[in-house]
Amino acid sequence: MGLATPAIVRAQAAWRPTRAVRLIVPAAPGGSNDIVGRIIAESAGQILGQPIIIDNRAGAGSVIGSEAAARSAPDGYTLLINSSLATVPAMVSRMPYNTLTDFEGVAVAGFSxxxxxxxxxxxxxxxxxxxxxxxxxxxxxxxxxxxxxxxxxxxxxxxxxxxxxxxxxxxxxxxxxxxxxxxxxxxxxxxxxxxxxxxxxxxxxxxxxxxLSDQRSPALPDVPNATEAGIPGVVHEEFFPIVAPKGTPPEAVAAMGTAFRQAIQQSAARLNELTGVAPRAGFETNAQVMALVRDGIDSYTRILRAAGVQPE
Structure with a gap:
């Protein structure tokens, strides 16, 4: 057991980027994905030793940017951050990519x-x-x-x-x-x-x-939660998955995951202060990240169908 751990670490650390990495934000500057992505990218780039460049690809409710990420070369140099990754499949009937099979999970920047x-x-x-x-x-x-x-x-x-x-x-x-x-x-x-x-x-x-939560947020402590405000049941939370194109080498996914999780922890106080986003443990593997996305799709689909909203 003691000999296996260093071997795993060496295997995961074997891949390192040799040029800039692109982080696609499928929205215009100033939105939540853009702000969170820029905060984390700064720290992750320092950890990886290469800059992480934000690439804003707005349009079609994040579909344009997400499709660009899904169709990018799976070489470890393209990532996507998209808090709508789980919501869009519940709303859009004809998707140009498959959310659950066209991406590899890297990390989750947090919840808000x-x-x-x-x-x-x-x-x-x-x-x-x-x-x-x-x-x-x-x-x-x-x-x-x-x-x-x-x-x-x-x-x-x-x-x-x-x-x-x-x-x-x-x-x-x-x-x-x-x-x-x-x-x-x-x-x-x-x-x-x-x-x-x-x-x-x-x-x-x-x-x-x-x-729109069951609790008040420490970032806005004077604002009532949904129940206190008299709108019980109007609870809506987002999360920020970071993913790579399907087929990205496992060693690249592992290295990126390690770097981004470290960057998220380093940036936790700044994220919460500037954005109200808080990280959570339990999303250390590709499978765990994608399971969160899958559960989100199921949850949003139930909410929308109960509200009488059908995909367009």
């Missing part, structure tokens, strides 16, 4: 609840007041989605279904543009990721009515 936020000019100080406003004025308000099948899209559908309210959906090319639309007043409300909205909430550009 979504928020219910409104533009400050919206005349509601609480979630219950906002629900009453929506019921009194059907068709008056719109909400910002980060694209078809994105976490903010599903969060909005979940909120409207559970609260029996209606609003027009406006799809933007990622979380960043959706946040900008809410700040400007072009969109009235949304259920963005905490990572993409926390700065605007703290600065007063957006008003947070609830954290």
């Amino acid at each position: 609840p979504h928020l219910l936020v409104v533009n400050p000019r919206v005349e509601a100080r609480t979630a219950q007041e906002f629900v009453a406003l929506l019921r009194a004025s059907p068709g008056r308000f719109n909400y910002a989605s980060a694209g078809l099948g994105s976490g903010p899209h599903i969060g909005g559908l979940l909120f409207m279904s559970r609260m029996n309210v209606e609003a027009e959906t406006v799809h933007y090319r990622g979380g960043g543009p959706g946040i900008a639309a809410m700040v400007s007043g072009e969109a009235h409300f949304g259920t963005p990721t905490m990572a993409s909205a926390i700065g605007q909430v703290r600065g007063g550009a957006l008003r947070a009515l609830a954290v």
